[in-house]
Amino acid sequence: xxxxxxxxxxxxxxxxxxxxxxxxxxxxRDGEFIAIIGxxxxxxxxxxxxxxxxxxxxxxxxxxxxxxxxxLSENGLAEIRRKKIGFIFQQFNLVHTLSALENVALPxxxxxxxxxxxLKRGEELLVRVGLGERIHHKPSELSGGQQQRVAIxxxxxxxxxxxxxDEPTGNVDTDAGNAIMDILGGLNREGRxxxxxxxxxxxxARAGRIKRMRDGMVLE
Amino acid sequence: xxxxxxxxYRSIRERKARSILTVLGIAVGIAAIVSLMSVxxxxxxxxxxxxxxxxxxxSVYPGKIAGATYLELGSFTDRDVSDLQRIGGIKDITTMTxxxxxxxxxNKRAPTFVLGGETKELESLYxxxxxxxxGRWLRENDYKGCVIGDRVANDFFDDVIHVNDKLLINDxxxxxxxxxxxxxxxxxxxxxxxxxxxxxxxxxxxQTDEIKYIMARVYDIDEAEEIAEEIKExxxxxxxxxxxxxxxxxxxxxxxxxxxxxIIRAVLVGIAAIALxxxxxxxxxxxxxxxxxxxxxxxxxxxxxxxxxxxxxLFLLESSMVSLIGGAAGCLLGLSVAKLMSFLGSMLMxxxxxxxxxxxxxxxxxxxxxxxxxxxxxxxxxxxxxxMSPVEAVRYG
Numbered sequence: 066x067x068x069x070x071x072x073x074x075x076x077x078x079x080x081x082x083x084x085x086x087x088x089x090x091x092x093x094r095d096g097e098f099i100a101i102i103g104x105x106x107x108x109x110x111x112x113x114x115x116x117x118x119x120x121x122x123x124x125x126x127x128x129x130x131x132x133x134x135x136x137l138s139e140n141g142l143a144e145i146r147r148k149k150i151g152f153i154f155q156q157f158n159l160v161h162t163l164s165a166l167e168n169v170a171l172p173x174x175x176x177x178x179x180x181x182x183x184l185k186r187g188e189e190l191l192v193r194v195g196l197g198e199r200i201h202h203k204p205s206e207l208s209g210g211q212q213q214r215v216a217i218x219x220x221x222x223x224x225x226x227x228x229x230x231d232e233p234t235g236n237v238d239t240d241a242g243n244a245i246m247d248i249l250g251g252l253n254r255e256g257r258x259x260x261x262x263x264x265x266x267x268x269x270a271r272a273g274r275i276k277r278m279r280d281g282m283v284l285e
Numbered sequence: 286x287x288x289x290x291x292x293x294y295r296s297i298r299e300r301k302a303r304s305i306l307t308v309l310g311i312a313v314g315i316a317a318i319v320s321l322m323s324v325x326x327x328x329x330x331x332x333x334x335x336x337x338x339x340x341x342x343x344s345v346y347p348g349k350i351a352g353a354t355y356l357e358l359g360s361f362t363d364r365d366v367s368d369l370q371r372i373g374g375i376k377d378i379t380t381m382t383x384x385x386x387x388x389x390x391x392n393k394r395a396p397t398f399v400l401g402g403e404t405k406e407l408e409s410l411y412x413x414x415x416x417x418x419x420g421r422w423l424r425e426n427d428y429k430g431c432v433i434g435d436r437v438a439n440d441f442f443d444d445v446i447h448v449n450d451k452l453l454i455n456d457x458x459x460x461x462x463x464x465x466x467x468x469x470x471x472x473x474x475x476x477x478x479x480x481x482x483x484x485x486x487x488x489x490x491x492q493t494d495e496i497k498y499i500m501a502r503v504y505d506i507d508e509a510e511e512i513a514e515e516i517k518e519x520x521x522x523x524x525x526x527x528x529x530x531x532x533x534x535x536x537x538x539x540x541x542x543x544x545x546x547x548i549i550r551a552v553l554v555g556i557a558a559i560a561l562x563x564x565x566x567x568x569x570x571x572x573x574x575x576x577x578x579x580x581x582x583x584x585x586x587x588x589x590x591x592x593x594x595x596x597x598x599l600f601l602l603e604s605s606m607v608s609l610i611g612g613a614a615g616c617l618l619g620l621s622v623a624k625l626m627s628f629l630g631s632m633l634m635x636x637x638x639x640x641x642x643x644x645x646x647x648x649x650x651x652x653x654x655x656x657x658x659x660x661x662x663x664x665x666x667x668x669x670x671x672x673m674s675p676v677e678a679v680r681y682g
Contacts, residue, residue, distance in 0.1 A: 119588055120676040140592050146675075147590025158585040158679065162295040172589040174288050183288075219589065 067093040067116055067227070067258070072125035074111050074281075085111040087281040088125070093260065095226065098253040100272035101262045108281040109262040110231055116260065117150050117229045118142045129227075147176050151220025155232035157212040159204040159219070165191060166200040169218045176223050183222075190218035194248055210241025217248055228252055230261040234268055246271050293603040300575065307571040308611040311658065314561035315615025315651045319643070320622035321553035326642040327627055329546040336542070339410075339535050340506050341376075343513045345369075345499040345520070346531045358529055360495035365520050369501060372515055374508050379406040381484070381498040384491045388441070388480065389453035395441040398479045399454060401487020406500060411465070415476050420448035420463030428486045432463040436477040454480060455490045509534040561654065564611070565662040572604050572666035583670050584678025593671040600667030601660060608659025612652040619651065 074086040086108045093099055093116075101109045114120040115127055118134055121142075127134045129149060134142065146152075151172075159168045169187040178186075191200045194214040196207075204212050213233060220228055228249065234242035246268060253259045253273075261272065269275050277284040297304045348357040361380070369378055381402035388397045400407075404423045412422050423432055431452065438446045446452070450461045459482070468476040488494060501516065503509050513532040520530035576583070583596055591599075623641035630639040 114676045117588070119679065120674070140594075143587065143590055143592040146588060152588045154585075154588075154679065158581070158588075160582055160585065162299045163292070167291075170288075171586070174292075175586070175589065175591045175595050180288060223590065 066095055066128075066130065067091075067260075068128040069112075069116065070126045070128070072112070072115060072127065073123050074108075074115065074120070075123045084281050086115070086122070089281075089283050091276070091283055093258060095258055096253070096256045098250070098259045098271075098273040099261075100269035100275045101260065101278060102264055102266065102269045102275060103278035104264065107278040109278050111281075112278070112283075113229055113231050113260065113262050117152060118145045119152075147172060147223055149225050149227055151217075151223070151225040151228045153213065153216050153220050153228065153230040153233045155235040157204070157209070157216045157236070159212055159215055161204050164201045164203055165196060165207065165215045165218075168204070168215055169222055172219060172222045186222065187218070190221050191215070193221075194218045195244075208241070209237045210244060213237055213241070213245055214248065217245065217252075221252070225257070227258045227260065230259070232262055232264075234263065234265065242268065289599060289602055290606070292599060293606050296575070296579070296603055297607060300571075303571055303574070304607060307567050307607050308614060310564040310567035311561075311608050311611025311655050312615035312618050314557065314564040314658075315612050315655050316618035316622055317560045318554060318557035318654065319616055319619025319647055319651045320626060320641070321557055322550060322647050323619070323623035323641040323643045324626045324630070324639075325546065325550045325553055326644060326647075327623075327640050328549075329542070330642055331639050332542055333539050336535050336539055340539075341502050341504075341509065342535055343501045343503065343509060343516060344533045345501065345516055346533075347497065347520075347529060349528055349531050357497075358526075359524070360497055361499055361520065361530075362496070362523070363494075365523055366496065366499065368519050368523060369499065369516055372512060372519065374503050374505060374512050376502040376504050378502075379403045379500045380496045381407075381500070382487050382491060382493065382495055383479070383497050384493065384495075386455045386480070386490060388437070389456075390442045390446060390450065391444060393442050397437060397441065397454075399482055399487055399490055400479045401482040401484045401491075402498075404483055407481060410500070411476055411481070415468045416466045417463045418466045420461065422463055423481065423483055425483060427462060427483055428489075429459055430462040430483075431459040431486075432465065432481045433461060434465050434477040434479045434481075435467040437480055438464045452480075454482075455492075457490055459486075506536070509536055513537075561658055565658040568604055568608060568659055569662040569666060571607070572600065572663050573669070575603070576600065576666045576670040579670070580673060580678050580681040583673050584675050584681065587673070587675035588679055596673075597667045597671035600670050601663050604663025604667065605656055605659040608655045608663075609652065611659075612655025615655060616648045616651050 069089055069091045072086050072089040076083040076085055089112060101112065103109050115122050129145060134145065137145065160171065163171065166184065166187045169190055170183040173183040173186065188200055191197055194217055196211060196214055199207060199211065204215070207215065230249065234245055237245065249259050249261065250271060263269050347359050347361055348355055366378060366380055369375065379402060381400060383398055383400040386397055386399040388395055404425050408422050423430055431454065433446060446461060448461055448464060452459050452461060465476050482490065503512050513534050516532045517530045521527060586596060620643055623643060627639045627641040
């Protein structure tokens, strides 16, 4: 379960303070598929980064499976990201010098999984997202939709309970977007918690719950 | 580990041109160390090798060496020689005399030095080392024969002197029996400007019985130092002076030369070290640029679970791989440069065998230095990379 309590994030840009998040309290149950929608600058990505332990709040707390992330060191946060969370970015963010398979195996490398096991699981995951034929392709040799599917396989590599997608369909065409949402839906049916940020109402409609944000606040 | 190496290798290959330049920077630095040290060892070996052939010789001069100049204080007497013969451990003793003389060839005169001694001893000292270009060496009964140095033959007169030419030395007639090759290094001063005669002829020409040089051979090289000391004391006692005789063993000369070469080597290494500092700045620059360019990638790695330590070790691995390749390339380059330098050196200094000596420890040392340079100069960029905030890094670019 994910719970945020009075989450506030303030960015200082010179003399100006930007309140990216204002007192956000939210609960996401295990196995939920939740879409967060809202205009640019509404704070959706900031919230996602805090839930995903990529960033630390100015005040407030994020609890993941009962762990108060504010009490964790940088390494502790890295461990949470590695074990419990899989990230999918709008820009795919694959390492372009590595093949699809190596990209998928990378989180397992950081987790200290042995080489053979990594490559085996990496291949299984790529087959699962429909890229079994392209495991040795470089990102530059894949379409946007295919790259995003590699990114999903990568997010799954350490078998996390939570998948976080920041506009996962924002850079692909409609068909590829639907395919990606199908995969995420399948992962949700396996019992994984899925959190996606989007500004596409059609995409959001496929989630079990929709939260709207504006001006750093979650609207009820 | 294998995958970490692969990851680093991919990233090095990704920036091929820049990586090659960085590798080249280190390679040049290491090559400088390896080649200069190898040539240095080669030079030392060439000189000490020539000297060790005479390790059993003690040279006794009536005078002292102050700095680079030799101050003659007189000459030895027959009593000195007979006293030395009584010292234990000495195999044999030979005496020589030399002095300035005037040589005349085809009615032209020039000042020269005449050196006379037992022909067998002179032969083993000079002929074996320098070699004859023409003719033959003196025999004990060649009272009217002489062998001349290269400069006497070629430079002293307008005409070149050859075997069977006739010379007047201090107005006494001699026939040239042999001409020396040009002497190298140690021998250039001892042979090139001199005329060699039998001891009897030299005494006759120089009108003297003075002994200017005694050469003693010992049975046991290890005792040479001790015997040299005894020789000095014996002769000093005879002349009632504290610092009259100077007895030098080849061992002490070798030591002096060794000392000089450590200084030369230190200077060479110093020069090479400057090259390495420049190279390490190159690595640091390359790695910093790489870190900046890959900010985004670092962010992604952290987002998918890389710890600071993982990022640090990846970047350190990359810089050490670059420097290791540079070190290995530098060793190969250094080897070739050393060979080339010894080849050119041998060509320019004829008769001198200058073979660069490549010691394995120099090669290992070169690679180790490269690795240390790589790790040290890669550390700051790697640390910078590891400290990046994942969210800012992901957002970058």
